[in-house]
Amino acid sequence: MPRKKLKETLMSLPSFVWLTAFFLLPFIIICVYAFKPADIYGTVLKGWTLSTLNSLGNVYFYKLLWRSLWMSIFSTLVCLVLAVPMGYQMATSSPKWRNLMLMFIIIPFWSSFLIRIFAWKTILHPEGLFHQACVFIGLISQSTPLLYTNFAVVIVMVYTFIPFALLPIYTSAVKFDFQLIEAAMDLGASRIRAITKVFIPGIKKGILTAALMVFIPAIGTYVIPDLVGGVNSDMIGNKIAQKTFAERNIPEASAISMILTLIILIPLGILVLYSRKGRNLEIRSRE
């Protein structure tokens, strides 16, 4: 029916036009600018060049990429190690407790990101509670700095992004059939073995989604290294901001943004291929 088609097109139009103009088009601009030359003041010139991308092939940039990667992967792993047992605990609790815990996971999700980072800045300070506690139990000496280090960046990333890991793992865990654990234990497996051999493979999809949900914002973070990181904690996001605001070099900022997009698209592609259903990623809609 052509009339139905027309109605559908008209109804899709507002969001289609808006997102094309303010999401898709800006993205294309970035990809175009990455191949544009610039003069020493960062003004974009006519013509095409690969020199912007080539200029990123230096030791400093590789170091920055490597640091961004290991810090995000490490934070993702910590989040998973904490979120899997929590998912198990929540799924095996009574519905009343389960909902209460869910609510308490969602609250930090809604509250201001900056304020939560600021809260950590205070306790990581040499006089702060976290620093003092670490000194007290003998983990570090009073003079070991915690604030403005890579450690601070990782711990604040875990703190900020752990709800992203908890929600998909919880969603998979409640669907898991816990009689399988009982069966495994009846057959002689220890509880730990039952969890690692039965529960974890059973919620594999949730774990993979969780890993991506933490890794993507982590690799793209800008504020966390900026506020609690040291001179050697800069990540890709900081480089983009520096190129944009301090050096005003639009082609370089675009080229780095393009690299960041590629870093995200690779694991994302793997997950989509793995699950073959993009719609399973819907957890970020905060539901």
Added chain:
Amino acid sequence: MIRSRICLTITVLVFIFLYVPIILLMVNSFNDSKYATVWTGFTLKWYTALFSEPDLWEAFINSMIIGISSTVTSLIIGSLAAFTVFRYRSRLQSLHFGLIYAPLILPDILLGISLLMLFVVWNIKLGLFTIYIAHTTFCISYVTMLMISKLQHFDLTLVEAAHDLGAGTYQTFKKVVLPLITPGLIAAALLSFTLSIDDFVITFFVAGEGATTLPLYIYSMIKYGSTPVINALSTLILLATFLLVIVYHTFAEEER
């Protein structure tokens, strides 16, 4: 028993990890001492000091203007998009869905920088208007996703029944569709309002020199002038957020 003591311990520890920093910050906002480490007595002076903070009021008003305007726009565009994706399951709609979904996956910084480039290319002056455009863009995606999930419980035959009984498009919408989707709309409005009020990274890129929002203001306070006044401001914002979450959950519960 399938219960595991290790899992319980980790759960308790994670909740402590999640809440201790926030609670400490709130407690410290009432601390008389300038330094967070010692408790020297109860005070409200940091709260009263908020009134004399320069430009805070302006930042707050700006945040409200942007929050409300982008919520309204994204609610209209987003719920229409959700309804369309839900109703027509065509190839066009899977493309449409992809376009709506993509901004949710990418890190904020990429949305921020790409929008900045767009505004520079189009020669649009950075300020409240560009922040409004940016916020509406990501709010549309969140609103649409939320409304799609709410529409899963929506019975389309009710619309057909209304039509069969002689109701026009407008009447059907007003008398049948709207009452059914109102709780979802309220939840979506609260979500996009909070997202807009809280957004820092994207705003930072598209704000330019002139316009300051609440998060931009807090950021410069954290970065350049660390006083307990931030604790007081943060506590107020956190309490407001908790209130919103409770309201949100009331509407989300009603749905079931």
